[in-house]
Amino acid sequence: MSEHDVEELKGxxxxLSSQIPALIRGIIASVFSEEAGRExxxxxxxxxxxxxxxGIPNDxxxxxxxNYISVFTNLGEIMKKLSYKMEREGKIKKEAEEEKGEEEAGERAEEQ
Known part of the structure; x- marks a missing residue:
């Protein structure tokens, strides 16, 4: 895999790490909207x-x-947690990449 391919994949x-959490938040908002509640x-x-x-007994x-309703609410909670986790991991990854870039820049400066 060439360096260009690696950079493209990184991009x-x-x-994805920035768009997927936003997509999940949008889905959560639509699941818990007033209209969704009515439906x-x-x-x-x-x-x-x-x-x-x-003929199923009332109780x-x-x-x-x-249980039927809890499936929807549990799904919403799972999606909220997933969104939070993905956002956190994305931020942590970005910070790590920034630190790595700073370290590499420092090493290049020392070599010169």
Whole structure:
């Protein structure tokens, strides 16, 4: 792999590390928006109604509906944590690269 390829790949990873957290934040915002909440409520109601119509006992249908809703909220929490972690790792990586660049510049200056 040539130095140009390495630099190009580094550029791609830099873009990904900055864009993916923003994308995840956008998804989280859309998942927890007022409209998404209304739609989730409708979906949960339809899910519960379907269970009752299928003859599932009320207490079981309620538990199943709670689990159904928790899937969405758990997914949102996972995405929040992932976004935070990716942002943190991106910042740490960028700081490490900056330090490495400064060290290399210092070494080149010493050689001259």
């Amino acid at each position: 791609v990873f830099d873009v 989730m409520g409708k979906a949960a109601g339809a899910f519960y109604k379907g269970l009752i119509e299928a 079981v249908a309620i538990r199943m509906t709670e």
